[in-house]
Amino acid sequence: MKKILVPLDFSETSENAFVYALEMAKLYKAELVLLHTFELPILDSQIVPFNYAEIYDTLEMSNLDHFKQEMPKLKAIAKEQKAQNIVMNHIMMVGDLIHAIKEVVDQENIDFVVMGTNGTTGWFDSFVGTNTSSVISDVSVPVLSVAHDEKFHKIETIGFTTRYREKDISALEEVLAIAKKMKAKVKCLYVKTSASDVRGEAISQWESHFVNENNLEFFIIPSEEVNETIEEFLVNQSIDLLAMVTYKRNFFTQFFTTSITQKMSQHSRTPILAIHE
Template identity: 50%
Template sequence: MKRILFPTDFSEAATNAFVHALEFAKSINGELVLLHAFELPVYDNHYFPENYMIIYESIELAEFEHFKNELPKLRAIAQKRNLDDIRMTHRLMDGGLMFAVEKAIKEDQIDYVIMGTEGATGWIDALFGTNTTAVISEVDIPVFSVPVNAKFKSIKNIGFTTRFRPKDKKALIKVLKLAKKLEAKVKCLYVKTDSSDVSKETIKEWEHEFANDAVEFNVVFSDEVKESILDFILYKEIHVLTMLTYKRSFFENLFHHSLTKDCAASLDIPILAIPIK
């Protein structure tokens, strides 16, 4: 059974992502590990020489009570969607989010991370949320980034951006396995610019190799990579966009904030970031 880590701060974005996490767990026969991390403040012991433990214990107790009070709300969401049979466990951890996520991934043998992000202009800005970007950049497992405005839709079309490299092929094989469980189709996109060096023969080799899989390959000739991806999402009715993470700057360069805000706002879909070594 696959294990899905769901970090939450009980915000609107996190609550929205919880619905996606529930539905994804159902689709892949998985279970959820709910994680709430909090950081203890640093006090100068010159001013609080005798009250250290009292202060920290009171903060930990307050976080525990908050955590305990919020969990029934999440269970109510699961019950409303008839998904209350999905196994859920809980972790309340002190420390930074990144520390908590990495520790939970290791100790709970996590396969996926699903987390909500907030952004004023849709999923492009949402991708740059400090916490989400850090998690995507650091962890070695796939991360679903769910914008606050991304309402859940059944995943039938998975977008996959590629440059037809061997490492891309390994990632595509993983995505195809996931697509099979979701009963979805993978739609690949290669934006061929004037400086692109991928040959027609390479593309044909990929098409031949994956001829029996639920995948299609789309080649768009354009120097406007960002806009081409947005058009692809819209016209191919993509429900989740898969992107390969080589380094953090890849996202920052690809999705610069100069994109039209109205366009971005109309394309609120989750991002599935897959780390490539």
């Protein structure tokens, strides 16, 4: 059985991600692992004497009580999504969230991470620097990130960006497998700049791997503005989920830290599935 990790802080942001996780769990008949973390306060023992064990026990009980209080709400959401039969286990850990996620991914053999990301202006502007981008960089499994105000809706079209590299073939195969589960189509985008080194013969050979895929389309768009072209593609092609290979961190970071126009910021709530190269 597959396992999907969902970090929760019981905010609306994490609840939105929880719904996406439920939908994935239904598709894969997967188990959800709900993770909640808390940190110990930094205290100066020279000023106020204290007992570390007592403080830890108090905070642990307080967070455990909070978790128990929230579980009925999560179960109600699951019932509303017709996912009440999904197995849900929870883990509570003290310490840094990123470290906890990495540890749980390894120890529990997690297959996916689904988590929310906060945003104040355009989501893409605020993406890097959040916990979500750190998780994408540091864990070895695919990460589905959901914007803080993005309510779940049926995924009918998945976008996939490529550079027509050899390693992109297996990533697209993975995306196609997900699309078939979701009964969705896939639209593959290559933004061709003047510096692009991919020749037409290589593109044809690359695409030939997918000649029997009926629900797959390829788009090659000449442009020097890679980031803006991807963003426009999301809107123009009604993309419900964007899958990207992370490549090196600097490329992924560059995409998400690029400034965007006011028009595009209104449409930058597309969930993103990050797949490691």
